[in-house]
Amino acid sequence: MLLAKDRLIVALDVDSREEALTIVKALGNNCGTFKVGMQLHNSVGFAITEEIIALGYPVFLDLKFHDIPNTVAKASSVVTSKGVSMFTLHASGGKAMMAQAAEEAAKKADLTARQKPLVLAVTILTSMNQQTLNEEVGMAGSVEQNVLRLARLAEEAGVGGIVASPQEIHLLREHCGKDFIIVTPGVRPQWADANDQARTMTPQEAMAAGADYLVVGRPITKAADPAQAALRIIEEMEKGMAQRKTHQ
Numbered sequence: 001m002l003l004a005k006d007r008l009i010v011a012l013d014v015d016s017r018e019e020a021l022t023i024v025k026a027l028g029n030n031c032g033t034f035k036v037g038m039q040l041h042n043s044v045g046f047a048i049t050e051e052i053i054a055l056g057y058p059v060f061l062d063l064k065f066h067d068i069p070n071t072v073a074k075a076s077s078v079v080t081s082k083g084v085s086m087f088t089l090h091a092s093g094g095k096a097m098m099a100q101a102a103e104e105a106a107k108k109a110d111l112t113a114r115q116k117p118l119v120l121a122v123t124i125l126t127s128m129n130q131q132t133l134n135e136e137v138g139m140a141g142s143v144e145q146n147v148l149r150l151a152r153l154a155e156e157a158g159v160g161g162i163v164a165s166p167q168e169i170h171l172l173r174e175h176c177g178k179d180f181i182i183v184t185p186g187v188r189p190q191w192a193d194a195n196d197q198a199r200t201m202t203p204q205e206a207m208a209a210g211a212d213y214l215v216v217g218r219p220i221t222k223a224a225d226p227a228q229a230a231l232r233i234i235e236e237m238e239k240g241m242a243q244r245k246t247h248q
């Protein structure tokens, strides 16, 4: 049984190795996984992912692959060979893309005796709302309908889980398998700014709704005391997990 702190993923959205390692050292074991995204990866390359793994922390490499199946499958093989624990692709890349990525990652993990990474399909970005989805992107239907459709496609394709906003967790828990992992960014404690996130909930609400992991960036990394902010969030997550148990 994972503790609340093991279910907290901290997004290292910074530009340099030094800034990233300062946060990693400040938080230490007060989070389960560090997320390296396109900002940090494109600034300093794979070296930072390898360095954090060498320090003994799991890394979620969030590069959100979205390309033809062969290209994404090969990229999935590469990131697996680096020893990442989780990585992302866009569910809207389609079933074949997701299935081949999951297959290649599993094959590479076997070949290199690495752990099999959790492949996560991003459904509808948490920065989008009903209006941007329908009017800008041109996807018909509600956000919830689209998240659920893409989540089902991801499950059929054989990836391990999805990324969705906390507001869809109840729906996903109802319709997806119980072992299908739900990772939720767009998490905002009452004391933090929403920034560019549109579909938010507090850490307590997201855990009570049934999230497996929360992704939190700025409320921790931009806090005056990141370790203290992480501890406050973990306490809120614990309360949410306790509520979930009494509901089940």
Ligand SMILES: O=C(O)c1cc(=O)[nH]c(=O)n1[C@@H]1O[C@H](COP(=O)(O)O)[C@@H](O)[C@H]1O
Pocket (backbone or CB within 6 Å): 011, 013, 037, 062, 088, 122, 124, 125, 126, 127, 163, 164, 185, 186, 187, 195, 197, 215, 216, 217, 218, 219
């Ligand atoms: O894939 C993600 O991690 C992701 C998907 C999504 O829909 N929304 C989203 O915010 N994220 C990531 O989650 C993190 C959220 O950071 P904060 O908004 O600073 O807490 C960022 O690193 C985003 O790239």
